[in-house]
Amino acid sequence: MAIPLSYNLRNMRQRKSATLMTALGIALTVTTAIFIMSLLAGLDAAFRASGDPQNVLVMRKGSAAELSSGISHDAAAVLKTLPGVARDAQGQQMASGELVVIVVLPRSDGTGDTNVTLRGMTAMGRELRPTVHLVSGRWPADGQREVTVPTSMTKRFINASVGNDLRFGKNAWRVVGVFDAAGTAHESEVWADVHQMATEFNREYGVSSMLLHAYDKASATTLVQTVIDDQRTKLDAQLETEYYASQTKSGGIIRVVGIIVAIVMAVGSSFAAMNTMYAAVAYRMREIATLRVLGFSRASILLSFVIESLLLALLGGVVGVILMLPFNGMTTGTSNNVTFSEVAFSLRVTPGVITTALIFSAMMGLIGGLLPAWHAARQNILTALRG
Amino acid sequence: MTLSLFITKSALRNKRRTLLTMLGVAVSLGLLTVMMSVWKGFYLDKGSAEAAQRVITRHKVSLTNFLPSYYADRIRTIPGVVALVPNSWFGGTYKDDKSGNFFAQFFTDAVEWAKVYPEYRIDPDELHAWQRDRAGAIVDDALAKQYNWKVGQKIILKRNIYPVDPELTIRGIYHPPEATKTMYFHREYVEEAVSWAKGQPGTFSIMCASPEAVSQVSQAVDEMFRNAPAPTKTESEKAFQLGFVNMLGNVKAFILGIGGAVVFATLLVSANTMAMAIRERTREVAVLKILGFQRATILTLFVGEAMLQCLIGGLFGILPATLMTAVVSSMGGFFSGIKMTPGLFVVAVLVAAFIGFISAIVPSYNASKLAIVDGLRHIG
Numbered sequence: 001m002a003i004p005l006s007y008n009l010r011n012m013r014q015r016k017s018a019t020l021m022t023a024l025g026i027a028l029t030v031t032t033a034i035f036i037m038s039l040l041a042g043l044d045a046a047f048r049a050s051g052d053p054q055n056v057l058v059m060r061k062g063s064a065a066e067l068s069s070g071i072s073h074d075a076a077a078v079l080k081t082l083p084g085v086a087r088d089a090q091g092q093q094m095a096s097g098e099l100v101v102i103v104v105l106p107r108s109d110g111t112g113d114t115n116v117t118l119r120g121m122t123a124m125g126r127e128l129r130p131t132v133h134l135v136s137g138r139w140p141a142d143g144q145r146e147v148t149v150p151t152s153m154t155k156r157f158i159n160a161s162v163g164n165d166l167r168f169g170k171n172a173w174r175v176v177g178v179f180d181a182a183g184t185a186h187e188s189e190v191w192a193d194v195h196q197m198a199t200e201f202n203r204e205y206g207v208s209s210m211l212l213h214a215y216d217k218a219s220a221t222t223l224v225q226t227v228i229d230d231q232r233t234k235l236d237a238q239l240e241t242e243y244y245a246s247q248t249k250s251g252g253i254i255r256v257v258g259i260i261v262a263i264v265m266a267v268g269s270s271f272a273a274m275n276t277m278y279a280a281v282a283y284r285m286r287e288i289a290t291l292r293v294l295g296f297s298r299a300s301i302l303l304s305f306v307i308e309s310l311l312l313a314l315l316g317g318v319v320g321v322i323l324m325l326p327f328n329g330m331t332t333g334t335s336n337n338v339t340f341s342e343v344a345f346s347l348r349v350t351p352g353v354i355t356t357a358l359i360f361s362a363m364m365g366l367i368g369g370l371l372p373a374w375h376a377a378r379q380n381i382l383t384a385l386r387g
Numbered sequence: 388m389t390l391s392l393f394i395t396k397s398a399l400r401n402k403r404r405t406l407l408t409m410l411g412v413a414v415s416l417g418l419l420t421v422m423m424s425v426w427k428g429f430y431l432d433k434g435s436a437e438a439a440q441r442v443i444t445r446h447k448v449s450l451t452n453f454l455p456s457y458y459a460d461r462i463r464t465i466p467g468v469v470a471l472v473p474n475s476w477f478g479g480t481y482k483d484d485k486s487g488n489f490f491a492q493f494f495t496d497a498v499e500w501a502k503v504y505p506e507y508r509i510d511p512d513e514l515h516a517w518q519r520d521r522a523g524a525i526v527d528d529a530l531a532k533q534y535n536w537k538v539g540q541k542i543i544l545k546r547n548i549y550p551v552d553p554e555l556t557i558r559g560i561y562h563p564p565e566a567t568k569t570m571y572f573h574r575e576y577v578e579e580a581v582s583w584a585k586g587q588p589g590t591f592s593i594m595c596a597s598p599e600a601v602s603q604v605s606q607a608v609d610e611m612f613r614n615a616p617a618p619t620k621t622e623s624e625k626a627f628q629l630g631f632v633n634m635l636g637n638v639k640a641f642i643l644g645i646g647g648a649v650v651f652a653t654l655l656v657s658a659n660t661m662a663m664a665i666r667e668r669t670r671e672v673a674v675l676k677i678l679g680f681q682r683a684t685i686l687t688l689f690v691g692e693a694m695l696q697c698l699i700g701g702l703f704g705i706l707p708a709t710l711m712t713a714v715v716s717s718m719g720g721f722f723s724g725i726k727m728t729p730g731l732f733v734v735a736v737l738v739a740a741f742i743g744f745i746s747a748i749v750p751s752y753n754a755s756k757l758a759i760v761d762g763l764r765h766i767g
Contacts, residue, residue, distance in 0.1 A: 021659040028652040032645060060550075067451060068478075068548045102451050104620075112633055115450075168448060201452075261645055264418045265652065271411035272656040275404055279663045332637065 002300050003291065008308040011280065012315075019312060022276040026316025026361055027323065029265040034324040034357045036258030038347040039332070043254075046345040047247050050184040051240035054086075055128055056223045058210040061236045065247075066100040066209040067117075073097075075233040079210050082230070084223040086213045088127065094213035096125035099197045101208075103168035103190070106158045116157075117189045118147075118168070120197035128213050132186055137162045137177030140193045145200075147192045148177035152331050152344040166190070169200040185244055188344040211240065266364050269316075273368025277309050281376040288376050289384035302377040309369020310362055317361025321354050390684070394691040401664070405696055408660040412700030412739065415653040420708035420727070420735045421715070422646045427731060428716075428724035429632055430639070434625050435564045437506040439598045442605050443627040444591040447618040450476075453587035454617050462591060465607045467600035470502035473574065473588030479544035479553070481534070490530055491569040492544060494577045497523075503594045506564055513538065513559030521573050523558035529566035529717060531557070551580035565723035566716070592624070650742065653697075657746035661693045665750040672754045673762025682755040689754065693747030694740050701739025705732060 012019045058079055059069035071079075079085075080095045088094050099120035104113045119125075126132065126139065140146035153160045165172035173192065181187040198204050212227075214220035220239060227237035281288070288301060328349040398405050433439050444462070446452035453475075462471055477492040497518040501509075509525065517523045526536060536542070536557050544553045555572055578585045595604045605621040612619045622630075632638055665672075675685060709727040716725050 017662055018659055021655045021662070025652045025655040025659075028648045028655075032648050035644070064547055101448075103448055111637065111639075112630075114633075201448075261418065264414055265649065268411045268414040268418075268649075268652060268656065271407045271414070272652075272659065275407045275411070275656070275660060275663075278403060278407070 003296055003304040005307065008304060008311055011284070011308065012312065015280065015283075018276050018279065019315070022272055022312055023316035023319060025272045026269045026313050026364055027319035029262070029269045029364070030317050030320025030357050030361050031323050032265055033258075033262040033360055034320060034349060034353060035327070035347075036254065036262060037353045037356060038324070038328070038349045040255055040258070041348040041350050041353055042332075042345040043343065045348055046183060046185055046187065046343060047244045049182065050186070050244035051242075052128070052130075052213075053217050053239060053241050054214050054220050055240035056212045056214060056220055056227065056237050057240045057243050058212060058227050058235050058237045059208075061234060063236070066098070067102065069100075069209050070206055071097070071208070071210055071233075071235060072206040075235060076207055076210055078230070078233050079212065079227065079235075082212070082223070082226055084212075084214055084219050084226055086215045092124065094124065094128060096121055096128050096211045097194065097207035097209075098125055098211060099194050099201070099203055099208050101197070101201050101203075105160070105166060105168065108156060108158045108160075114157075116153075118192060118197070119186075119189045120192050120194035122194055125194075125211065126191075128211050129186065131182045131184060132179055135178045135180050137175075139177055140191065140196075141176075142193050143196055144193060145171065145173045145196060146176045147173045147190050148179050149175055149190050150187045150344070151178055151180050152187045152346075153190070154178060156331065156344070183346070185247070185343065212237075262360075266360065270364045270367045273309060273313060273364055274372060276312065277305065277369050277372035278375070280308065281305065281372045284376075285379065285384045288379055289381045292379075292381050293385075298377040302373045305373030305376050306366065306369045309373065310365040313361045313363075313365025313368070314358065316364075317358045320361065321349075321357055324349055390687065390691070394688060394695055397664075397668075397688070398692050398695055404660060404663070408657060408696055409700030409703060411656040412653055412697050412742070413702075413704035415649045415656070415704065416701040416735060416739055417704030417708040417711070419646055419649050419653075419738065420705050420731070421711055422642050422649070423734065424708075424712045424725050424727055424731055425715075426639075426642050426646075427728070428722075428726065429629060432625075432724045434724065435506055436598075437504070437594075438624050440595050440601065441503065441624040442593045442595060442601055442608075442621050443624055444593060444608050444619050444621040445589065445627075447609075447620045450589065452617065453589055454591065454619065456586040456588055458612065458617075458619075459591060461611060462593065462608055465604060465611070467596045467604045467607075469594045469596050470499060471591050471593040472496050472499040472503045473590070474592055475574070475577070475584070475587075475589040477544065477549065477553075477572075477577065478547045479549075480547065481542065481544060491567070493569065493571050494574045495571050496574055497571075500571060503592050504561075504563075505594075507561045507567075508563075509559055509561040517558035520556060520558055521575050522553075522555055524555040524570050524572040525559040525561055526557060526570045527567045528560055528562050530568045530570065531560045533568070536560075549577050549581050549584055551577060553577070566718075567723065568718070593621075650738065653742050654746050657693060657697055657742055658750070660696070661689065661747045662750045664692070665689055665747075665754045669754065669757065669762050669765040672757060673759045673765075676759050676762070685755045686751050689751030690744055690747045693751075694743035697739045697743030697746070698736065701736060701742075705735045705739075708735075 058071065059066060060071065063069035076097045080093045086094045101118050102115045103118045105116050106113050135151055137148065139148055147166060149160045159166055160175060162175050162178060164175050166175060179191070194207070212223060214223045224237045224239060227233070227235055291301060327347050330347045331344060332347065444454070446454055456473060459471060459473060462468060472495055474493045474495050477494055479492055481488045481490070501514060513525070517525050538557055538559060540557045542555055542557065544555065546552050553572060553576055593604065595601050601623055608621045609619050672685060712725055712727045715722050
């Protein structure tokens with residue numbers, strides 16, 4: 001027969017300060033774990049959502065990123081006419097030659113400069129990315145030193161708002177609009193006119209990359225192969241979605257450091273939980289013996305104390321989750337290992353993160369509670385009653 | 388019985404509890420020590436004396452923009468400049484794309500290189516052999532050890548930025564004061580294979596006459612090219628490296644946040660133990676008072692016990708942490724500054740003592756002011 005749960009709850013309430021201190025210690029560990037997990041969840045989401053399955057990205061062979069890629073105007077012209085490249089309502093080939101460079105912008109929190117990706121395109125480039133839309137202002141006009149910035153950047157960088165000038169390249173660029181990129185990787189990019197950028201950065205000889213739009217998902221795969229097989233251009237192609245998916249490893253350092261920190265803190269918290277549970281057992285020696293005399297089995301005593309430890313840890317876990325919830329959606333940035341430029345993303349306390357955090361805290365409770373519970377269950381009834 | 392013996396005896400009374408507390412404190416302080424050494428390595432150290440005399444000039448717009456190589460001769464005319472060398476990041480991989488096979492590679496000017504990095508000790512014969520062989524390369528001892536490379540060995544780098552796969556022979560192994568895990572090879576190798584790379588170095592590393600000349604040289608360089616087609620940004624070697632750390636995000640806040648959480652969590656562990664330990668001794672405290680012990684003595688007794696626990700636990704954490712920082716430091720590059728020092732050790736021990744002190748102060752104060760009658764009546 002199992003010992004009722006209310007027995008454990010009452011005991012926890014009886015020893016308020018020990019329960020609170022242990023739970024709070026576990027809560028701190030859980031907070032750290034959630035913080036790191038939500039960072040990574042946000043980072044993953046930023047890349048996973050990026051790219052259109054119908055889009056094919058063409059780069060130079062051997063380039064891991066658009067930044068180190070280059071395509072001559074001749075090759076770009078060939079790519080546009082490849083069979084499989086869709087045409088829009090006006091009969092134009094849906095292909096966008098784009099320039100990608102990195103510029104340095106000062107952060108508004110005064111912590112220095114950050115590398116930011118600057119992408120140059122024409123109206124076609126925006127047509128190929130229907131998830132990106134203007135929030136205010138307008139898109140950069142052709143041949144003008146104008147840029148649009150993503151919403152995530154307006155607060156994080158100095159002067160990154162409509163009407164102000166950003167200083168990079170040879171001179172100032174006017175911010176004429178703000179766009180929303182629906183949490184995709186474009187959320188970290190400043191967009192400008194491709195021709196104006198070519199003059200500014202001495203890149204008249206070609207573009208960085210080429211984005212082609214296929215008729216449907218199936219023909220996109222065919223188009224990738226067509227580009228790779230083309231002997232005139234000798235370029236490499238991949239689905240746009242695959243390109244961004246391959247960049248999720250950017251959080252590598254955060255992931256490794258985060259996991260180590262979380263595990264070390266969890267070990268410390270498990271010791272604390274163990275201490276509290278040993279004390280709980282020690283105070284209740286006579287009680288436990290009485291329970292045994294009343295007919296409760298060793299197994300139910302063991303179970304009861306493990307459950308109490310789990311409850312203690314889960315209390316800590318819940319407090320940890322509550323402490324971290326306000327940080328959900330907070331925007332931050334890290335560097336992309338592939339492009340060396342900033343990736344802006346939001347902390348995401350997702351249901352998955354919360355579940356993992358609660359399991360994580362339960363693990364601490366289990367590890368901390370098992371030995372003391374075993375100790376309690378193995379007590380000799382007579383000595384315990386006398387003690 | 389002396390006070391210290393009394394404290395030791397009390398601490399050993401519940402051995403399991405004391406041990407668990409110590410282990411908890413050990414784990415946390417170990418983590419905290421590593422965090423502190425990272426902080427110190429990144430934000431407090433200035434690097435070796437020679438490194439403090441070096442500045443790095445790059446294109447103002449970004450690292451991916453190149454500088455014209457004729458800048459070198461103009462920079463040499465600036466007073467306070469002793470030597471300079473063009474360095475370009477090659478960014479290739481060794482063997483395959485696994486992250487373990489990625490390390491820093493620069494193509495450089497082999498003659499000027501020796502003047503800018505005088506603290507990198509290298510056998511003069513090996514240096515000359517490298518300078519003579521255009522397909523030669525040098526690596527630091529840590530990198531050579533990692534891949535088990537010997538002088539004379541041939542290795543191939545795979546391309547990423549520049550469309551060439553260099554086939555290089557290791558001509559020498561240099562010994563920097565701190566591991567760099569960096570390979571240097573010849574500019575000519577890449578420039579002959581890739582026409583657009585010609586005369587376009589990524590950065591200039593400049594050796595200044597003295598640490599005092601650093602800021603004046605930096606300003607003079609940037610002033611010189613303010614209106615040139617490629618304006619420059621010049622900063623100390625340390626600041627340049629820190630730029631990469633900052634790109635990871637707000638590392639400072641990250642370290643501070645975790646450090647704070649760790650200290651607070653440890654405080655809770657220790658406080659919980661002391662609260663339990665003192666509560667079960669309520670009656671003893673009353674007896675001690677009857678025997679004539681002062682409140683101050685009783686306070687010292689408990690606070691001393693907590694501090695002893697935390698200090699021993701702390702030491703058990705700080706020592707392994709020292710080993711860990713040695714491992715991190717051997718990763719080279721900007722990790723090489725992450726090292727344990729006597730100063731850090733003292734700080735870590737002080738933190739441990741502080742945690743012990745704070746955690747015991749409230750329960751021991753309560754115990755010391757307890758009325759004797761209540762204490763004697765207490766049912767533990």
